[in-house]
Amino acid sequence: MRVAIVTESFLPTLNGVTTSVCRVADHLLDGGHQVLIVCPSPAPTSYRGARVHTVPGVTLRDFRVGVPFPDLSKVLADFRPDVVHAASPFALGARGIAAARDLGVPTVAVFQTDMATYLSQHAGTASSAVERVVWHWLRRVHSLADLTLAPSATCAADLERHGIPRVAPWGRGVDTDLFRPRGAADTATHELRRSLAPQGQTVVGYVGRLAPEKEVHRLAEIADLPDVALVVVGDGPSRAKLERLLPRARFLGYRQGAELARAYAAFDVFVHxxxxxxxxxTLQEAMASGLPVVAPARGGPLDVIRAGVHGHHFDPDRPGALQEAVCGVLADPLGCRRMGAAGRQDALQRGWAPVVDQLLTYYGRVTHPAYDRRVAI
Incomplete structure (x- = not known):
């Protein structure tokens, strides 16, 4: 199959969209499929032998955004894709979907970033108006796609509530060879652990972008717990403010690959x-690392984390709920180990290979001559 992936983000930018695109491309290429990647510049000219076509980009709040360009139709026509995969479409992806429809090429749109909430959080008093405008745009973009894939049941319900048609579930995989429990870790991991908890403290860690939409300020509730070392992995525009808010926390900065895996393995509990x-x-990566997880009872975590099995949910609207959930985990060492082991076992069933196989099934569905988008899912 010939697959054109039009993505709002790609290397060297590292985020969830880039990771997902790379893992999908990896498994497609391993399976003998032909791949074209269209993304904002700067980017490598190829990825594992697959051509990467870049378009002009602008930087908005540390994000590289591709500028839609009229030649995209020619780029797609020259590649002759069987399907166009739009990764988190908003600007460039929207143009990709429209170009594919003009060419009569089936499209699958992957909803990954809650742009309505993200942009509204930065709009101040105009947040409600911005959210309405963005959802109107997203509805228009995704209505053009033959199928929209949602990463969680909560997200799928949200999309349907906002009038987006033809929504189907599609999760994400996790690299269980890279992310492993501390018992399987190397010497460098154990050394990191000793540096983070020199008095044998319990290490509670967060991994993610340090930006307002990530609500990392909630960690203030657990920053002063006795015998707890709070560790923050990540970078972003909120870092300086968070360092002032959490003076006792250890900030490790941005990490990826083996260094990121070592950070997870050095934790005892993961907090989202x-x-x-x-x-x-990051919840899946923490589970693969054998960690109990504490996360809000809202959005994607409701699908990923089973309360009492993999960790605990907390009510994000109730002050003190995060601290209660973390203290509940810490007070039960046996339960903590049990939840970490259960998370690891669950993660072992979430590899990227079956996830991409499911994606190929969706590709096959929209490219089948009998597929009728008017009566689809």
Whole structure:
């Protein structure tokens, strides 16, 4: 199959969209499929032998945004794709879907970033108006796609509530070879652990972008717990403010690959703070690392984390709820180990190979001559 992936984000920018696109491309290429990637510049000219076509981009609040361009139709026509995969379409992806429809090429749109909430959080008093405008645009973009894939049941319900048609579920995979429990870790991981908790404290960690929409300020509730070392992994525009808010926390900065895996393995408990996640990839990475997880009872975490099995949910609207949930985990060491083990076992069933196989099934569905978008899911 020939697959054109039009993505709002790609290397060297590292985020959830880029990771998902790379893993999808990896498994497609391993399976003998041909792949074209269209993304904002700057970017590599190829990825594992697949051509990467870049378009002009602008930077908005640390994000690289591709500028839609009229030649995209020619780029797609020259590649002759069987299907166009639009990753988190908003600007460039919207143009990709429209160009594909003009060419008669089936499209699958992957909803990944809650742009309505993200942009409204930065709009001040105009937040409600901005959210309405963005949802109007998203409805228009996704209505053009033959199928929209949602990463969680909560997200799918939200999309349907906003009038987006033809929504189907599609989660994310996790690399269980990279992310492993501390018992399987290397010497560097154990050394990191000793540096983070020199007096044998319990290490409670967060991993993610340090930006307002991630609501990392919630960690203030647990910053002063006795015998707890709070560790923050990530970077972003809120870092300086968070360092002032959490003076006792250890900030490790941005990490990826083996260094990121070591950070997870050095934790005892993982805490997620954001309430606007469509999925929550860091939750899966923490589970694969054998950690109990504490996360808001809202959005993607409701699908990923089973309360009492993998960790605990907390009510993000009730002050003190995060601290109660974390203290509840810490007070039960046996339960903590049990939840970590259960998370690891669950993560082992969430590899990228079956996730991409399901995606190929969706590709097959929209490219089938009998597919009728008027009566689809």
């Amino acid at each position: 703070t954001g309430t606007c996640e469509t999925f929550g990839q």
